[in-house]
Amino acid sequence: MRGIALVSLLFFLLLADGCRRPQPVVVRKPAPRPVAVKPVPPKAPAPKPSPAKPPMITPAPVDTVAYEPEIIDGTPVPPKREFRAVWIATIDNIDWPSRKGLPVADQQREVVTMFDAHQQMGLNAVIVQIRSAADAFYARGSEPWSEWLTGQQGLAPEPFYDPMEFMIDEAHRRGLEFHAWFNLDRVTYSKNSSIAPSNIMYRHPEWLLTYGNRKLFNLGLPAVRSYIAGIVANVVREYDVDGIHFDDYFYPYAEPGQVLRDDSTYLTHYNGMKKDDWRRDNVTRLIRELRDSIRTNKPWIKFGISPFGIWKNKRNDPEGSETNGGQSYYDNYADTRQWIREGLMDYIVPQVYFSTEFGRAPYKTLVNWWTRNLRPTCHLYVGQAIYRVGRGSERDPGWGRLTEFSSQIKHNRLAPGVQGSVLFSAKNIMLNPMAFRDSLQHNYYRYTALPPTMPWLDSIPPLPPRDLRVADTPGGVELQWSQPAAALDGDEANGYLVYRFEGPRPQLRLSDPRCIVGRCNGEQNTQYIDRTADAHKKYVYVVTSLDRLNNESRAVLVKIRH
Numbered sequence: 240m241r242g243i244a245l246v247s248l249l250f251f252l253l254l255a256d257g258c259r260r261p262q263p264v265v266v267r268k269p270a271p272r273p274v275a276v277k278p279v280p281p282k283a284p285a286p287k288p289s290p291a292k293p294p295m296i297t298p299a300p301v302d303t304v305a306y307e308p309e310i311i312d313g314t315p316v317p318p319k320r321e322f323r324a325v326w327i328a329t330i331d332n333i334d335w336p337s338r339k340g341l342p343v344a345d346q347q348r349e350v351v352t353m354f355d356a357h358q359q360m361g362l363n364a365v366i367v368q369i370r371s372a373a374d375a376f377y378a379r380g381s382e383p384w385s386e387w388l389t390g391q392q393g394l395a396p397e398p399f400y401d402p403m404e405f406m407i408d409e410a411h412r413r414g415l416e417f418h419a420w421f422n423l424d425r426v427t428y429s430k431n432s433s434i435a436p437s438n439i440m441y442r443h444p445e446w447l448l449t450y451g452n453r454k455l456f457n458l459g460l461p462a463v464r465s466y467i468a469g470i471v472a473n474v475v476r477e478y479d480v481d482g483i484h485f486d487d488y489f490y491p492y493a494e495p496g497q498v499l500r501d502d503s504t505y506l507t508h509y510n511g512m513k514k515d516d517w518r519r520d521n522v523t524r525l526i527r528e529l530r531d532s533i534r535t536n537k538p539w540i541k542f543g544i545s546p547f548g549i550w551k552n553k554r555n556d557p558e559g560s561e562t563n564g565g566q567s568y569y570d571n572y573a574d575t576r577q578w579i580r581e582g583l584m585d586y587i588v589p590q591v592y593f594s595t596e597f598g599r600a601p602y603k604t605l606v607n608w609w610t611r612n613l614r615p616t617c618h619l620y621v622g623q624a625i626y627r628v629g630r631g632s633e634r635d636p637g638w639g640r641l642t643e644f645s646s647q648i649k650h651n652r653l654a655p656g657v658q659g660s661v662l663f664s665a666k667n668i669m670l671n672p673m674a675f676r677d678s679l680q681h682n683y684y685r686y687t688a689l690p691p692t693m694p695w696l697d698s699i700p701p702l703p704p705r706d707l708r709v710a711d712t713p714g715g716v717e718l719q720w721s722q723p724a725a726a727l728d729g730d731e732a733n734g735y736l737v738y739r740f741e742g743p744r745p746q747l748r749l750s751d752p753r754c755i756v757g758r759c760n761g762e763q764n765t766q767y768i769d770r771t772a773d774a775h776k777k778y779v780y781v782v783t784s785l786d787r788l789n790n791e792s793r794a795v796l797v798k799i800r801h
Contacts, residue, residue, distance in 0.1 A: 311751060318652060319752045320789075321688040322586070322620045322659025324364035325357060325668060326420070326545075330371040330428065332387050334665040340390030343398055347405060353665055354409050360668070360676055361684025364416035366484050366661060369403050370470070372425040372432070373439050373456075377403035379477040382470065383435035393435025407479055414734065414760045416690060418482030418543065419474055423467060423489060423525070426454040439466075448501060451494045458490065459504040459517070464525045472532040475540055481787070482541035483533055487590060489522045490572045492565075518572035526583050539696055539788060545588035545622050545661070546575045548605055550612075560608035562600040582616045585693055588661050592624035594637025595646055602637075603650050610656040616695045620659040621651055629672040644675045648683050658691045686752040687736075689789045699728040701784040703792040704735060704765070709780060709799045715770040716778065716799060722762055723784055723792070732784035735759045736791070737767045740779045743801060747781060749794060777801055 310316070328334045335353065336346045357365060369376040374385035374392055378401040383393035388402065396402070403419070410417040426440050430452045434440065440447055440454050446463050447454045456463050471483055491499065501518075509517045526544070533542050547567040551559030555566065567573040578584055589609055595602045606621055613619055623644075631639020651657045662668065668676055692698075702723035710717050718737060725731045737757035740747060748754055757767045772778060777800045784792035 311748065316751050317686045317753065318688055319750055320658070320691045321652075322364060322618070322661070322690050323362045323684060323688060324366050324416075324418070324620070324659070324661040325362055325665050326661060326663045327353070327365055327367045327665045328663075329368040329376055329385065329387050330422070335367075336388065339387055343396050343400060346388075346396075346402065347400075350406055350409055353669070354406075354413055354415065356669060356676075357415060357665075358413040360680040361686075361688065362415065363688060363690055364418060364481070365406075365410055365665075366418040366420050366482075367403075367406055368420040368422070369474070370419075370421040372422060372428045377401055377474065377478065380470065380473055382439070383437050386433035390433075391435075392433040393437060403474075403478060411479070412760055414758055416481040417479075418484045418541070419478070419480045420484040420486065421467075421471060423485055424455045424458070424491065425488065426456060428453065448499060450491050450499050451497050453491075455491060457501055457504055458521045458525060459501050459508055461508070464521070464528055467525065468528045468532045471529055472536055475533055475536045480540060482543055482585075483529070484542075485529075485544045487545060487547045487567065487571060487573070489525075490518055492570055515569075515572065519568070519574050522572055523574060523577065523581075523583075526578055527581075530583050541585045541693065541696070542583075543586040543588060543620075544575070544578070544584050545590055546573050547571060548589040548591040548593070548622070549600060550574075550576050550608075560600075561604050562608075564600045576612050579612060579614050579617045582614065584617060585696065586618040586620055588620045588622045590622040590624075590663075592622065592627065592663075594627070594631075594635050594640075594643050595650075596637035596640075596643075597635045602647055603654075606650060606654055606657065610654050613656045618658045618691055618693070619656050620661055621647075621657060623647060623660050623662050625662045625667045625672075625675060626664060628667070628675050641673055644673070645678060645683070648679075687755045687758055688752060689785070689791070692790055693788060697728065697730070697786070697788040697790060699726050699730065700790040701726050701730055701732045701786040701792045703795050704732070704782050704784055707780075707782055707795045707797045709797045711774070711799065712768070715768045716772040716780070718767045718769070718780055718782065718797070720765050720782055720795075722765055726786070730786040730788075730790075732762045732792075733787045734761060734785045735764070735767075736783045736785065737769070738781040738783075738794075739769060739772070740781070741776055742779075743777050745779055747779070747794070747796070749781065749783075 332338055335349055337349060354365065371385055371387060373382055375382045376385050376388055384395050386392040389396055407417045426447055427434065446457055446460060448457045456467065458464065474480065475483065505514055505517055512520060530542055533540050547565060549560060549562050549564050549566050551566050551568045552562050552564065553559040567575055575587065579587060591602055591605050593600045593602050593605065609619055625644070627638045628644055629638065631637065637643045651660055671677065704720035705723055706721040708719050723732055736755055738749060738754045739756045740754060756769055756771065759767055779796055779798050781794045781796045783794050
C-alpha cells in the first residue's frame with residue numbers, strides 16, 4: 240500500500256459466549272481435499288416428529304438495504320449494512336507476523352489476538368496480504384513461501400501449517416469475511432531480498448523489468464497477465480476466500496532518475512496505441528482477465544481493488560476532482576473510473592489518506608467525487624489512513640485533531656453511495672492512537688453491521704431457520720432451531736442473526752441493528768443463549784438466516800412469557 244504506514248467489550252463477549260464455539264485450530268499437516276464447488280441443492284429431509292413448542296410466525300420480508308434513512312424516537316438508526324474492514328499487511332512484516340521467522344505458535348497467537356480485537360471493535364472483514372512479492376503465505380500454490388513468514392523465501396513453516404487456511408478458519412468463526420490481498424507487480428522487494436531458486440525471476444527472466452532496485456512484472460506481456468490471473472484462480476479454487484483484493488501497484492510510482500524500459504515490448508504489442516494508452520490498456524486487460532478467472536471458478540467471490548485516491552485532477556481533465564496531487568491515471572496507468580464503468584470489479588477502495596484540512600486533496604472533496612462516479616454494480620468503500628491519526632503536520636494539520644477520524648466516519652455515512660471503509664492498517668488498530676479504536680468500538684461500530692449485499696452476484700436469500708423454540712434456563716433465555724434446507728440457488732445458511740423485542744406486541748424493527756442481540760456463525764451453530772434477558776419481562780425473539788454473501792432470509796419469531 241502507498242504510505243507505510245477501535246455497546247462495549249462486554250457486549251461482544253456476551254455474544255461470543257451465547258453461541259457455541261468450535262474447538263481451536265491446531266497445527267496440522269495438510270491433507271489433500273477436493274476443490275470446493277458451489278453446493279447443489281439437496282432434497283429437503285423428511286420432517287421428524289418434534290415436541291410441542293410455542294407457535295412460530297413468519298412475518299413478511301423486511302427491506303434492509305444499506306443506510307436506510309430512519310429515525311426512531313428521535314434518534315438516527317445506525318447502519319445495519321456497512322463494510323468495516325482492515326488491511327493486514329505482510330510485506331516487510333508491517334502487520335503480521337511481527338518478525339521474520341517467528342515461531343509457528345506465536346504466528347498463530349498473533350492472528351488470534353488481532354482477529355479477536357477486530358471482532359470486538361465491530362469489524363466484519365479482514366483483507367490479508369497473502370502475496371507480497373511473487374511469494375506465498377499459503378501452501379497450495381506454485382510460488383515460494385514468503386521470506387517474511389519464515390525468514391527465507393521458499394522455506395516452509397515448521398511445524399508445518401497453512402497460514403491462509405488457518406486465518407480463513409479463524410476469521411469465519413468470528414463472522415469476519417476473508418479477502419485475499421495480492422500484490423500485482425513486485426517480484427522482488429529490495430536488493431537484499433531473499434530469493435528462492437523456484438522464484439519466477441529464475442524461471443522467466445524475460446518477463447521482468449528492473450526499476451528502483453526491484454524486479455517487476457512486465458505487464459505488457461500477455462504471458463505475464465495470464466500467469467498472474469492463474470495465480471489468483473488457483474487461490475480461488477483451493478481456498479474458501481470471500482474476496483480477492485488488489486492494491487494500487489500496477490505500473491510503479493515514478494522514482495527520480497529511473498526509466499521503465501519496456502520499449503521492446505511496446506513495439507511488439509502496441510497495436511497502434513500511444514505508449515501511455517498502451518500501458519493503461521495492459522492494466523485494464525489484466526483486471527478484466529482477473530475478473531473473468533474469478534467468475535469462471537467461483538462466481539460468488541467478490542473482487543475489489545484499492546487504487547490511489549485521485550483518478551485525475553480537474554486541471555488535467557474537467558471530469559476530474561478538485562484536487563492537486565498524484566493521479567492514478569497518469570502515475571500508475573490505472574484508469575480506475577473506466578473499470579467502474581465497465582463493471583470490472585465488485586467494489587473499489589480509493590485510498591483517501593488525506594485529512595479534511597489537507598488543501599491539495601481534502602478528504603470530503605475527494606470522497607464526494609467518487610460518489611458521483613459510481614455504477615450500480617460497484618460498491619464504494621473508502622480507504623482511511625488510521626496510521627496518520629495523531630500525526631498532524633504543517634502540510635496536513637487535520638490529523639492532529641481529536642475530531643478528524645470521527646469527522647471522516649460521519650461524512651462517509653452521510654455521503655450517498657459510500658457503503659463502508661477499510662482501515663490501514665492492523666498494527667495501528669492495536670496501537671489505538673488518540674483512542675480511535677475505542678471510539679469505533681463504543682460508538683460508530685457499537686452495533687452489529689452486515690456487509691452490503693451484492694445482488695449482481697447473488698440476489699437469492701437463504702431459507703429461514705426451522706423449528707424455532709425457546710425456553711427459560713438458569714443461564715438465560717435459550718433459543719434453538721434447525722438448519723434450513725438449501726435455497727433455490729443451492730446456498731445453505733452460513734450463519735444466523737438473533738433479534739430481541741420487548742413487550743407483548745412490539746414493533747419488529749428488523750432494520751435496526753440495535754435490536755440484534757446475537758450472531759451465530761456457521762450453518763450448524765443453531766443455538767443461542769440470551770444471558771442479558773430480564774427474567775420478569777415478555778420478549779419476542781426473531782431469528783433469520785444469512786448466506787455466504789450476507790443475504791438475509793425471511794424472519795421467524797417466537798414469544799416467551801406471554
